[in-house]
Amino acid sequence: MARLFGTDGVRGVANQDLTAELAMALGAAAARRLLRTGVTRRRVAVIGRDPRASSEMLEAAVIAGVTSEGVDALRVGVLPTPAVAYLTSAYDADFGVMISASHNPMPDNGIKIFGPGGHKLDDATEDRIEELVQQGPGARPTGAGIGRVVDAEDALERYLRHAGKAATTRLDDLTVVVDCAHGAASLAxxxxxxxxxxxxxxxxxQPDGLNINDGVGSTHMQTLRSAVVSYGADLGLAHDGDADRCLAVDSHGRVIDGDAIMVVLAMAMHEAGELASDTLVATVMSNLGLHLAMRSAGIDVRTTGVGDRYVLEELRAGQYSLGGEQSGHIVLPAFGTTGDGIVTGLRLMSRMAQTHRTLADLAEPMHTLPQVLINVEVTDKATVADAPSVRDAVAQVEEELGDTGRILLRPSGTEQVVRVMVEAADEDTARQMAVRVAESVSAQS
Structure with a gap:
């Protein structure tokens, strides 16, 4: 049986893979596993969601599971994922649940669970919750022991006050176009x-429950690029469905990805003496150009597996102060326990305002090597990725590239897909090599 939790919670097609019954079981299992001992007050779980239609159904199911275990559900409504993580800590809740499939299309949905303090769960805790889901419910409270549902009227304001601390200077001279992806960022x-x-x-x-991520947001940047140029704005910011990502567009309409944003923020923090151990944490998907830019600036790079949870683990282990992903998940531990697109946007604009420099100028040290990514649909991603013929194809490309580029092959954390990524000095070389390895992957499926 496949593991229930992926790289970022439980995700699938709502009402097909991710059913109301499963959501209720996850809520109940999380309540049984994550309640703190020695607490005399009522137990509390923060429950938030994005605006997609199925989130309403899944919210009701999660709340039913949580309250069935005698835990009060503090419903915060439509908020970004980082807001739910922050509020889990701010309200001193036992745990938090965010219902969202992030950048995925509307039919999908997901359930992300945060432990005490708003931290993402480790693998062992997720495995225990999965075991409890499979075991089914035990004895449940009755009468006054059943949990209650409370709406947190101050949730958005509380989060906005917190996120606003990321702006280190006034932004009065900046004009920004913000693509909210018809998602959780739309108001916040x-x-x-x-x-x-x-x-x-x-x-x-203007979310209507059906239009989230529909050709918009951080995975579809063309409209934002055009809008920035049309309005003569200083920059554009693109969020995904749950606003834990932020990508940018400079005044010329050029995309500034997560790698370039990390370069800008790392150099700013390095100059201010705020970059702990002069170290940036990035994943294996970050472009080789990021490593070269950081080396020139005297900044070390620690590399992790793909997924902001692994970036977070490394940040906590080394007590580092900045990390993130090429996709726009940027983590600043001083402001939160997970990627926060709004905090990222505020920090990026603060750097522009403080230096009186354009975003294009600030991002100039990041020279991106051509990168080709091919997603190959397979029937068994783990078996295919480990096939001897696939390993041989990867080794041959590694030998040909030497130190002029790199290849990365990895199974997706959420889909039956194997991702082949190649960086090289020119795009034609990168594409030819990526195609060669992708064909070896396809031959095994």
């Missing part, structure tokens, strides 16, 4: 940026 992001002084032009900020 424009308000956060306006509160810091920026002139905000919000687009794709």
């Amino acid at each position: 992001a424009p308000r956060a940026y306006r509160a810091a002084g920026a002139n905000v032009i919000a687009i794709h900020d």
